[in-house]
Amino acid sequence: MQEVFTKSMARNIYYGGSAFFLLLFLALTFDTHNAWPARDNHQNITPQVSAGKRLWERNNCIGCHTLLGEGAYFAPELGNVYKRFGENKEAIKGFIRSRPVDGIPGRRSMPQFNFTDAELDEIVEFLKYASEINTNNWPPNIQG
Amino acid sequence: MQYQSQSVAKLYFIAAIGLFVAQVLFGLIMGLQYVVGDFLFPEIPFNVARMVHTNSLIVWLLMGFMGAAYYLVPEESQRELYSPKLAVLMFWVFLVAATLTVIGYLAVPYATLAKITGNDLLPTMGREFLEQPTITKIGIVVVALAFLYNIGMTVLTGRKTVVTIVLLTGLLGLAVFFLFSFYNPDNLVKDKYYWWWVVHLWVEGVWELILAAILAFVLIKVTGVDREVIEKWLYIIIAMTLITGIIGTGHHFYWIGTPEYWQWWGSIFSALEPIPFFMLTLFAFNTINKRKREHPNKAAVLWAMGTAVMAFLGAGVWGFLHTLAPVNYYTHGTQITAAHGHMAFYGAYVMVVLTIISYAVPIMFGREAKSNAKQVMEMWSFWLMTISIVFITLFLTGAGILQVYLQRYSDAPQAFMIVQEKISLFYWMREFTGLVFFVGVILFILSFLPDRKAQQV
Numbered sequence: 001m002q003e004v005f006t007k008s009m010a011r012n013i014y015y016g017g018s019a020f021f022l023l024l025f026l027a028l029t030f031d032t033h034n035a036w037p038a039r040d041n042h043q044n045i046t047p048q049v050s051a052g053k054r055l056w057e058r059n060n061c062i063g064c065h066t067l068l069g070e071g072a073y074f075a076p077e078l079g080n081v082y083k084r085f086g087e088n089k090e091a092i093k094g095f096i097r098s099r100p101v102d103g104i105p106g107r108r109s110m111p112q113f114n115f116t117d118a119e120l121d122e123i124v125e126f127l128k129y130a131s132e133i134n135t136n137n138w139p140p141n142i143q144g
Numbered sequence: 145m146q147y148q149s150q151s152v153a154k155l156y157f158i159a160a161i162g163l164f165v166a167q168v169l170f171g172l173i174m175g176l177q178y179v180v181g182d183f184l185f186p187e188i189p190f191n192v193a194r195m196v197h198t199n200s201l202i203v204w205l206l207m208g209f210m211g212a213a214y215y216l217v218p219e220e221s222q223r224e225l226y227s228p229k230l231a232v233l234m235f236w237v238f239l240v241a242a243t244l245t246v247i248g249y250l251a252v253p254y255a256t257l258a259k260i261t262g263n264d265l266l267p268t269m270g271r272e273f274l275e276q277p278t279i280t281k282i283g284i285v286v287v288a289l290a291f292l293y294n295i296g297m298t299v300l301t302g303r304k305t306v307v308t309i310v311l312l313t314g315l316l317g318l319a320v321f322f323l324f325s326f327y328n329p330d331n332l333v334k335d336k337y338y339w340w341w342v343v344h345l346w347v348e349g350v351w352e353l354i355l356a357a358i359l360a361f362v363l364i365k366v367t368g369v370d371r372e373v374i375e376k377w378l379y380i381i382i383a384m385t386l387i388t389g390i391i392g393t394g395h396h397f398y399w400i401g402t403p404e405y406w407q408w409w410g411s412i413f414s415a416l417e418p419i420p421f422f423m424l425t426l427f428a429f430n431t432i433n434k435r436k437r438e439h440p441n442k443a444a445v446l447w448a449m450g451t452a453v454m455a456f457l458g459a460g461v462w463g464f465l466h467t468l469a470p471v472n473y474y475t476h477g478t479q480i481t482a483a484h485g486h487m488a489f490y491g492a493y494v495m496v497v498l499t500i501i502s503y504a505v506p507i508m509f510g511r512e513a514k515s516n517a518k519q520v521m522e523m524w525s526f527w528l529m530t531i532s533i534v535f536i537t538l539f540l541t542g543a544g545i546l547q548v549y550l551q552r553y554s555d556a557p558q559a560f561m562i563v564q565e566k567i568s569l570f571y572w573m574r575e576f577t578g579l580v581f582f583v584g585v586i587l588f589i590l591s592f593l594p595d596r597k598a599q600q601v
Contacts, residue, residue, distance in 0.1 A: 005371060007306075010379035018386040027389045028409065032337070035403040040333040050330040057270025057328075058258040065193025068400050069477030070336065071272050074178070074190050076560040077477065101186065108561070110179030111189050113255075130332055136407070138399035140474060143557045 018071070039134035052126025055119055064110070066144075068135060074108065077144030082131040084142050092127065093120040145490045145507050147218040149225035150511040154508055155235045156211030157501050161589060163204035163242070164494075168582050175575040179568050188250065195249050195275045201489065202273065203242045208497030209318075209354050211525075213295050213311060215504045216361045221302025226294050234290045241283040245276055267328055268344035271339055274325045281325055288319040306375035307361050310382055314353030321345045335403035344393045347493075348417065348459075355455070355496045356424065362448050362503050363428065368436035377427045384420035392417050395467045399476055407469035414467040418460030421492075428452035441506060441513035443522040443591075447499035450530055462487050462537065474552050479544035479567075487537040490529075498588070504591060515595045528584030535577045543570035543599025 034040070056062075062071040063076070068079040085091045094116060103109040115123065145151065149488075176183045177444070184193075198235045203477045218225050225231060248257045254270070261277035263269045268278045292315055299308045324341040359377045364371055394410025430447055439445060462484040466475040475481070502522065506514050513519065 005376070007376045007379065010376045010383065011306075014379045014383035014386070017383050018390070019430055021387050021390045021470065025393065028394075028406075029337075029392075030405075032397075035228055036333060036401070039403070040331060040401045042331050042333075045330050054267055056263075057267060058255045058263060060191045060195065060254040060270050060275060063194050063275070064189075064269065064273045065253075066477040067332075068336065070400070071477070072191065072194055073477065073479060073482055074174075074194075079251070103182040104184040105182055106176070106180060108564075109185065111186055133333060133401040135399045135401055136404055138473060138476065140552045141557045143551050144557055 041129060041132045041134070044057045044132065046125065048122050048125045052122035052124070052129075055115075055123050056126055059113055067130060068133070069138065075110065077139060078127060078130070080131050080134075080139060080142065080144050082115070082128045084144065087128075089107050089121075089124045092124050096120060096123070131133070145510075147224050149228040149231075150215050150218050150504075151503060151508055152225065152228050152231040152235070152515035153211040153215035155232065156207045156214065159235070159239050160204040160207040160497060161501070161526040163200045163207065165585060165589075166246070167200040167204065168435060168578075168585055169199070170194075172575070172578050175571065175578050178564075178571040179575065192249055192254070195244055195254075198273055198468075199249075199275060200242075200246065203238075205493050205497060206494075207238070208237075208500070209315070209351075210291055210357075212354075212358045212361075212497065212500040212504075213291075213315065215500065215508075216358070217295055217298050217308055217311070218302075219309045220305045220361070221298050222519075223298065223302040227299070230290055230294050234287050234294075237283065238287045241280055241287075245280045248277065253273050266326065266328055271328065271335070273343060274287060274339070278326075280411070281322075284322065288315075288322065289356070291317055292316060292375045305371070306378055307357050307364070310353050310360075310378060314357060317350030318339065318346060321350065336400045337397065338404065340393055340396045344396055346387045347488075348392060349386065351493060352389065352420070353382050355451075355492055356382050356385070359424070359428065359448060362444065362499055363431045365503065366432050366439040366445050366448065367434070369431050369434055374427075374431060377423070377431075381420050381423045381427060384416075384423060388413050388416040388419060395469075395472065396532065398469050398472055409528060411468045411594035415464060417467075418456065418464050421456040421460035425452040425456045433435050434567055439513070441503060441519070443502035443514070443519045443526070444499060446523055446526055447495060447502045450526060451491065451499050454487065454495055454533075455532060456482070456491075457534075458487030458489070458491035458537070462541075474548050475544065478547050478551075479540045479570075480548065481544075483537045483540035483544055486540065487533055490533045495530075503581070514591065518591045518595060521587055525584045525587035525591060528587065529581055532577050532581035532584060536574050536581070537575065539570045539574040543567045543574075546570070 017096065064072050064075040066073065066077045069077065090110070096110070096113065097120065099110045099112045101112045170193045173188065174190060174197055177190050177193065177296050214225060214231055218570065220360045239319060255486050258269050259279060263278055266278050268281055269275055295315065296312060299312050327338050329335050356378055360374050364374055391409055392414035394406040395414040397406035397410060429452065432449060433444065466472050466480050466484065506512065514522070546567045547563050550558050550566060551560060
């Protein structure tokens with residue numbers, strides 16, 4: 001049996017198999033690019049949304065929250081937070097604005113980021129944009 | 145040690161273990177913040193502790209891989225390292241960059257760090273695991289290229305073995321896929337899609353090649369089994385890794401704005417991802433059973449067997465647990481993911497780096513194995529760490545199942561923070577188990593200190 005399956009056969013499976021599935025992956029990626037315009041909500045990426053994404057990044061929001069299920073599991077999912085807050089932009093802004101500087105004794109609390117009004121608008125617009133991406137009905141319910 | 149230049153690995157191994165300690169300490173801080181929410185707040189908020197925890201993990205594993213490569217490539221290639229000086233220089237560049245980055249995380253707010261490192265010029269920060277300032281990322285690319293050049297020149301001008309070719313392919317892939325960390329479009333869907341090209345294609349792709357190559361090298365050395373047999377196994381294992389793992393990336397594309405068909409591609413191929421890990425287990429046990437010699441370093445053999453088993457459990461079994469799309473619909477982004485992450489990273493990558501350290505460090509100090517007493521201590525560290533990670537994983541799995549039920553599955557779904565309080569018992573148990581893990585880490589380090597002289601006992 002040992003001689004029937006040789007090392008060079010194993011090597012050929014490695015090179016051939018990897019190359020084939022890498023090409024298949026690239027083909028699927030190409031098709032995914034074609035499918036995106038209908039579902040990725042790109043038409044709503046305004047300059048304000050872009051600025052909101054940068055604000056999201058430079059405050060490391062993903063270090064506590066998930067966004068479309070990816071990130072840290074310490075704080076609530078924010079991909080659908082716009083809908084969870086009843087599409088009420090002022091409520092989201094009010095929540096961010098009201099975080100106590102020294103936290104809440106014994107409990108988890110979001111830091112106070114001292115955002116300007118313009119920045120608050122940016123982050124809310126970004127979260128609204130994220131909530132309108134077609135995610136195949138994920139999360140299962142409004143709680144995220 | 146057959147070649148003088150192999151000793152550069154020592155620097156990498158020491159730094160790796162130092163960062164391992166930092167990683168676990170910050171893990172303990174985060175674990176406590178899960179139940180005592182205001183612990184160290186606002187000085188070290190959770191997101192900062194998490195960055196240190198995950199980033200130091202990534203850096204110490206990379207250091208471990210590099211140390212492993214510098215150790216094993218000269219021996220496999222039967223020549224000195226192409227440039228030991230470059231290897232030492234790159235070590236210091238890497239260590240200084242990593243240290244400055246961690247100091248940056250801890251000393252100033254993240255937004256300030258982004259500002260002073262010029263993130264606006266090329267924004268790459270603030271994405272999970274890729275939080276490093278852009279300048280650090282550029283540093284990582286420089287170090288990786290210099291490292292690849294050094295290893296590549298050694299491999300290509302020396303004896304070529306399957307171990308070195310597989311290792312080199314893995315390291316090349318590691319460098320290439322990291323380049324996607326510089327692509328950060330405004331379009332969140334595209335951002336996430338290509339973010340996975342770094343994260344998934346690293347840990348469920350090319351890193352597995354590095355893992356298999358290191359493990360094969362150690363097994364050749366400690367068992368004396370014929371290289372031909374081991375090399376055939378190696379090829380077939382990594383073939384299965386890439387055949388299942390590349391399309392398996394699709395299991396991350398279920399809910400991020402990508403087409404529905406990824407649920408089929410991702411489910412089917414990632415359900416096959418445990419196969420190469422199972423083959424790795426069979427391979428390790430078969431090889432050790434057919435050993436031609438009794439290597440005096442019993443601890444290293446234990447680590448090698450442990451890697452094979454725990455990689456299969458953590459990456460294979462716990463990965464499969466939540467990889468099918470209908471299941472993942474409920475488990476995505478919960479403590480189930482955290483449970484899998486902990487056992488998979490420990491079982492596959494932490495353990496393989498500890499395996500090569502366990503095997504190589506005594507040799508670098510001029511003997512084949514440590515004293516019996518020190519080996520016993522090292523085996524204690526093996527069991528403390530391994531059993532702890534099993535229980536950490538079980539507790540997080542328990543937390544995750546409850547979280548999924550209360551927050552997503554029951555008829556009256558409850559809010560995230562309310563559910564978190566209800567499952568806090570599991571977080572407490574995880575934290576205590578983490579302390580035991582830390583004892584294991586300390587014992588591992590102590591087991592490498594010199595023996596006391598017999599008279600002093």
